[in-house]
Amino acid sequence: MRIFGPCKLTILACFALSFCAGLAVEARAVEVKAAVIRVDNKGLLPISRLDLPPDDLGFAGAVLATEDNQTTGKFLGFDFQTETLAVTAEAAPGAIADLRARGVALIVLLANGEETLAMADAAGPDALVLNARARDDRLREEDCRANLLHVAPTRSMLTDGLMQFLMWKKWTRLFLIHGSHPEDALLAEAYRHSARKFGAKIVEEREFTDRGGARVSDSGHVLVQRQIPVFTQGAEDHDVVLAADESDVFAPYLPYHTWDARPVVGSAGLRPVSWHAAMESWGATQFQGRFERISGRPMREEDYQAWLALRVIGEAVSRTGKADPASLRAYALSDAFELAAFKGQKLTFRTWNGQMRQPILLSDRTLTVSVSPQEGFLHQSNLLDTLGRDRPETACTAFGDIQ
Amino acid sequence: MTRFGKMVPAALALTGLAFTASNAWANKVFVSNERDNTVTVLDSESWEVVDTFAVGNRPRGITMSPDGTRLYVCASDDDTVQIFDPATYALIGTLPSGPDPELFVLSALGNPLYISNEDDNLVTVVDVNTREVLAEVPVGVEPEGMALSPDGTILINTSETTNMAHFIDTSSYEIVHNVLVDARPRYAEFNHAATKLYVSAEVGGTVSVIDLTQAEPSVAKKITFEVPGVTAEWLQPVGVRVTDDDSKVFVALGPANRVAVIDGKTDEVSDYLMVGQRVWQMAFTPGEKYLVTTNGNSNDVSIIDVADNKVIKSVQVGQQPWGVVVAPN
Structure with a gap:
């Protein structure tokens, strides 16, 4: 009965309504x-x-x-x-x-x-x-x-998403701090490319070298509070500190500890994310x-x-x-x-x-601060193609769809 | 008369009489303000705000009983449907709605109420008098739009992530048909001859016209939109309303800040009307002299003269107006 019961009902309902x-x-x-x-x-x-x-x-x-x-x-x-x-x-x-x-x-x-x-x-x-x-x-x-x-x-979609927002804010003078690992170098390069693409200026670059050791220690903030101001001291005039730290070595230490009172964006602070x-x-x-x-x-x-x-x-x-x-x-x-x-x-x-x-979502982890593409960044076919490498720049041939 | 032809029960006939009698009078227009947790009351003649009253958290869907004695509001974040007295604004009661009620449709007889529970992949059917849950119908992911065929035999639910219009038999609560439409379907509306069902797809950017005259309902046409100077991505159809004579279909285009006017015979766009920002839902005044649109990002409603296809006025309401209903009397 359990097997046939529902079927029977279904057939009846179909019949009554003449489509099913x-x-x-x-x-x-x-x-x-x-x-x-x-x-x-x-x-x-x-x-x-x-x-x-x-x-x-x-x-x-x-x-x-x-x-x-x-x-x-x-x-x-x-x-x-x-x-x-x-x-x-x-x-x-x-x-x-x-x-x-x-x-x-x-x-x-x-x-x-x-x-x-x-x-x-x-x-x-x-x-x-x-x-x-x-x-x-x-x-x-x-x-x-x-x-x-x-x-x-891609990295370039994420970095373009953040860079469009910085341009919209007119925060165009960037102090780039990047890590010492290969993926940090790729991320820093993506930020340099984005800055050129949208017209921002990287006024100074510094490398934060990973010297190893444990990431976390009890009362670690005491040292961080002394080290980060010194590390960021004396940079060229800038609007934001841009962190390229895919390896998660230093970026979270930057907010509130920079020498100049500037917002941090990139790998900490305001971050471009997919979700x-x-x-x-x-x-x-x-x-x-x-x-x-x-x-x-x-x-x-x-x-x-x-x-x-x-x-x-x-x-x-x-x-x-x-x-x-x-x-x-x-x-x-x-x-x-x-x-x-x-x-x-x-x-x-x-x-x-x-x-x-x-x-690309821009988030401070508490809220969605903004969503890129930003207003005013135009594209001839799809606004989303203002993010990342576009068709004319592609080096991909495997898809047989090159113009 | 087609399969879903018009139901004219006694109650509705009476309401019809009420329409005619009250046409010369102003009606109350109720607007749910999603952000404010209030409902704004407008006068449909002077278009002045006559009252504002507090409701539950995140009010969205809003509707009225056919006799105009009860105002129903989905208080989404309170997981309930509230019932208000439209004269005194007193809370008369609440209905069990299932979690996160967003949109609902009331039977033309005034009972039951069909509610989409966006958070639970269910349509809940509630008896508004006994407050009993009559049925819970499992549907697709994120149920949203709700519509009843004019004869009340078929309930439509659209599911936003499943991208379907589900046809539900209102006597058996069985799904009898599923029609795939474009991405993120938000709203469904029958024409009055019950020959067509319009389903808007917010992300797909289209309105599917589902033909109901054949043995099986199927998408006969997809209406697309194009406004010079407006990016295609922002042409996001949401609310849909059809005039009584089926001659015009109005489609709210969300962040495009336009309402499209569509010829109800050819289903071609004939006009675009500039309204407020992020236009969401719409309601006719009795006799269809005016169409009221809620504009979520400009915190106002636009008043459209239906015969002339003209926006005649905008009125500030609460924060993020979402839904609108006009009292029948």
Whole structure:
């Protein structure tokens, strides 16, 4: 009776109303299998314990996306399944090989640039890989891959987003302090490029050298309060201190400790991000609430980006009715694709390199201070293409879409 | 008459009489102010603010009973629907609404109330007299827009992340059809002949026209918008209203600060009217002489002369006006 009862009701309801497509879908549900791989590198502790990575970093976003996809899928006859794997860098290629051997061809990566590239290549041309973490511009440019789409913003999108705001504020004299690690150098270079692009001036640069040692110690603020004013003393006249510290070595120490009373932006203070837990606009409140109920913690950028990646798959599946990587990739790169992702406008892909266009949020961690692109920055085809490297500058050829 | 043709029950016929009798008189216009936690009351003849009264936290959806004796307000952050006396503004009672009620639609008979719970992927059906929850219908992710077919047999719910219009049978509370529309559908509205359903997609930037005359409802056309000097990204359709004779469809275009006028026969845009900033929801005055729009970012409402397609006035209300309803009498 339990089996037949609801069916009978459904049939009756259909009959009475003379239309009933999309029903009785469970019987013919098409499975959509995806995997999220996170590569965990043993690093130092973050400066702030608020930044300690939770065990389910990124994965909780994947769980939410799968629930969202599944809610839609049940109306359309699709069954979304996502597995999540945390691996070491050494185990990453083996994990990819295992997934591919089991027929999983939709793969989301939370890894650094080098690992992302290696795993995309290992997955092979028949897989669809989505980069949900690596910010390196080169993955979208000279090292782009046809099977690799990027939902994480690039460094240049983030730095352009912040720079547009500084221009709008007319805070155009920048004191750039960068770290001593390779990724800090990449970030500093992205800021230099953004400053040239929008007409700001870097009046002085200093390197904050990582001399190692523990990040946190009891009463550490006493030393910080003595060291940072001295380190920032005597700089050229500037409007803001711009921190390029992707390695999280010094930037959080800058606010309130600089020699001159200037705001800090970049890696501390006002930060350009893809997402933050205080975002409330454009329906984000409900989205944050759904996430927090699942995970019991605030949402991070990695969670949002993993959610984005799986929602790209969900959206392409529900619009095309297909689940194979080639169809989904073609749809994602087509004019028809659009994703609503709580940023006030549709997100689409750049067809020349597979990078997702998206507004950049500027946050002080307490609130959304602003959202870029800023008013007045114009573009001939899409305002979001004022952020990051644009079509005429691209070095990517794998997408066969160069003008 | 089509499948969803007009229901003319006794109560509605009476309301119809009330319309005619009261046309010469001013009506109260109630505007929910999302940020202020108040409702502003305007006079539809002088367009003066006659009163402001406090309501629950984050008031958004607002509607009235057909006989004009009850004003319903979604107090989103209080997870409740409040009922006010439209004459005294006294709180008469509250309804169990499910979490985070945003929009709702009241049966033309005055009962029940269908509420979308944005936070819970549910549509809640509440008996407004007994305050009983009659049903909870699981729908897509982030349910938002709500509409009833003129005959009351079909309830439409739009889900913002699932991007669908769900057709719900109001007798069985079963979903009988799902139609995919563009990204982030916000609002649904039937025409009065029940031949078409208009669904606005805020992020998609389109209004889908769903044909209801065939065996299965399907998207027959997507209305797109273009305003010189306004960036395409800001043309975000939200509220939709159709005149009684189905000749005109008004679409609020959010941050484009325009209301589009659409020919109800051809579904082509015929005009764009400049209103306040972030235009959200709209309501006709009885007899459809005027259309009132809420403008969330300029804290005012615009008054549109419906026959002339002209904005005749704007009136300051509270902070972030969201919804609007006009008393039938």
